[in-house]
Amino acid sequence: MVANTIKFLLNNELVKIENLDPNTTVLQYLREEQFKSGTKEGCASGDCGACTVVLAELDTENSGQLTYKSINSCITFVGNLNGKQLITVEDLKEGAQLHHAQQTIVDNHGSQCGFCTPGFVMSSFALHKQNNKPNRAEVLEALAGNLCRCTGYRSIIEAAMTSSEGNQEDSFAKHYQQTLVTLTELEKLPTPTLHGNGNTYIAPQNIDELATELTNEPKSTIVAGGTDLALSVTQNLAVVKKLVYVGNVAELTTIEETESEIIIGSALPYSDFINTLHHYYPDLGDMIERIGAKQVRNTGTLGGNVGNASPIGDMPPALIALGATMTLHLNGTERTILVEDFFLDYKKTVLQTSEFIKSITIPKPVAGQTLKLYKISKRLDDDISAVLAAFFIEQTPTENGQKITNIRLAFGGMAGIPKRGPAAEAALLGKNLTKESVAQAKAALATDFQPMTDVRASDKYRMTVAQNLIEKCYLELQSAHTREVIETRVVNY
Template sequence: MIQFLLNRELRTEQRLDPNVTVLNYLREHVGKPGTKEGCASGDCGACTVVVGELDGDSIRYRTLNSCLTFVSSLHGKQLISVEDLKHDGKLHSVQQAMVDCHGSQCGFCTPGFVMSLFALQKNSDGHDEAPHRKAKAQEALAGNLCRCTGYRPILDAAEQSCCQAKPDQFDARQAETIAQLRAIAPKDIAELNSGDKRCLVPLTVADLADLYSSHPEARLLAGGTDLALEVTQFQRALPVMIYVGNVAEMKRIERFDERLEIGAATALTDCAEALSAEYPDFGELLHRFASLQIRNQGTLGGNIGNASPIGDTPPLLIALGARIVLRKGENTRTLALEDYFLDYRVTARQEGEFIEKIIVPRASSRQAFRAYKVSKRLDDDISAVCAAFNLRIEDGVVTDARVAFGGMAAIPKRAAACEQALLGATWSQTVIERACAALAEDFTPLSDFRASKEYRLLTAQNLLRKYFLELQAPEVETRVTAYV
């Protein structure tokens, strides 16, 4: 069985279909229809809820897309929906701000906006300067769409609710909620089982390895932002899942002298904080990866494991020389990330093997790393081309070159001919043009609805030129902001 708090009510579930999403659980199982379904794919934010987790002696609140979240992932946590905000007959301050600022029109998207504002308020101290406050509000609301185009008053509501925040019932009952969460903290392997479908919830890497060896047919569930689409979009039930989000060892970020070790189940939100300290471009790109709701759920291991040719993190990690640790039972092996991808959606992972951690070299002052994402929208969009360049230039000569692209082949891939054209050469415009020509030897991209093959190749070449210009004149850098 699993246990979680529905606001303050203890819920225990055992015979529930593990394919039930939090959205459908709220609407159909507990009679809370305030949370709305807009797209069932994590794009519109109408289904936004807030999940609270213990973080030491406090509670960390994060927004999630309930349409992509399976109920099993709530084990040991607190779920807050829009119905829980009103208290003693009075609207919560974020709801009142939406009223005062006329932020609701048709109202369908409003519950999602309200929940994003609630989390924003909980994660704000009210002392930020106006530009920073505005940027945080825009980031928090970027995953919520309003078809009535009411963004200006909604941003006004964000300003009011964060600047004029008052203690609420969640603050008053925080100690009580912490005690409840500690009482239901997972202590052993949990399971949801509806008879023909099951989801197992291990607590340790050893438990996960044992379960996956016993059930190699199981689908590993971390953030679920990709896996859940099989249920919500393709109507395919998943018979066996193993949820890895409660494995604490796989959610750690450990810092060593020469490397970072990032657990595969670490949310992209947390990865951004760690990686941006080493590689600012990596952090900036993760801010454009997707909405905050998706980044709160999606994991670094998941973005690698699904082996998409347009995943944003693999090209950057490959350019940095990252490695992954794969585990099967008690055995582990370490593999260069570039060797993990074999063909379209085909990887070197063996049956019963899973990604345990990602090893990323720490930044060196001798290397120049830059990353660029080209997409049709600036925010919350899939890349047409994603490029990462990591060169070492000593005394005007390129002594090391790692260049990787996503969206240019069936897999995230290094540009071997391009690298060869750069290695040992004098850093100059002439050499860059030679390396640009070599990209045509490295890639024969496809045309699809995001971009034509000609556009992709020209864009890849232009991004290399952009990299050269930025290193020549760093004061005019416009990194990571490229879009069609």
């Protein structure tokens, strides 16, 4: 059963949308349909944060709770609002009383032209809702996706630090129980759809419904967070005829752990699995914290990152280095392949018509294994990589030192697809990591890749940096080993 409508809470009011082109973004909907122009458009590509709004959702892990997430409304399709609460800057204040997240901006002189201000307020509001006493690092992380050209960040950061002090009773806190009840009821409604301008949107609720939908409508386009796909609409003015949203499919939005593996649903946003991966692979957790900014990580997914098959996506090289596998689903039949085998050519994958990515499985680390990740980009936060290097090295102690018994050196930004460097790997396999073997691997890498020149980096820069990262990895492992030996000697002494 399907409903020709989507329903959600706009602030504290239940609204439904019918007959609207599903290519409409939340930003367009707010400004052009609701005449709420407090939310600004800066870039329309997810980069500036001026359009930040907050989504409250039922926390599936923690029933009876809501989670508040900042998102970029300019790259979120309106259908993705179904069953959620959309909170916008207009409704933060109560009567004439500004919300604390707004008042602290005033008190700290955090606004000049004011264009960026609503976005900063909403990021600060989302942080404040999830965390009563954030530290400076958490404030910086929450605001990293918001750009300001006039004020300077110090006053804005001060504002966000103080806005989170204490537990502020706002209208959303007062309506909390009612919001929970409404969102729980919305969850039980039939599969939402939206039609307009000859285009359609559907949000299947389970894997069978999704598989059937994609089989019946093979020309459909899957959308998860939309942080890649929506750009084709806002930047290239593409029109997507049939959008199939995977974010409601229970089987695609879970994370499971077995003794030896972590299985991540393809439609689970980064924010919901980053902590688990950080626990097992700290380098990977740190790298994911540099994928876009908080707004992007709150909606962007692993399935979208891999499915997009961009040569500069950050997760594929990491997954390839880890020997991760992916489960693909086609009309009731599943197959499992190495992530490494998914990419055929620039933006071409093995995915068949109507097939989709169900989940990605990452092996847990065992003794002797190391994962090192290096993201090279012009800015630390919210920037796409020029080169992403992911090194998995397994070493076994022998009489002559630590022999490399398994190695995967994977790169993004070095070819039309994310891929391994077989010659460089061969130069190291079976050897100890030494100055000489590393020099051979660096030389061999030049035969593995012929990188391109683009706005992010020249071919020469890419090759030089990739070679130097192998050496950096060696030096870091060597100094870690030296520290270990010294510490052991100190303990033994």
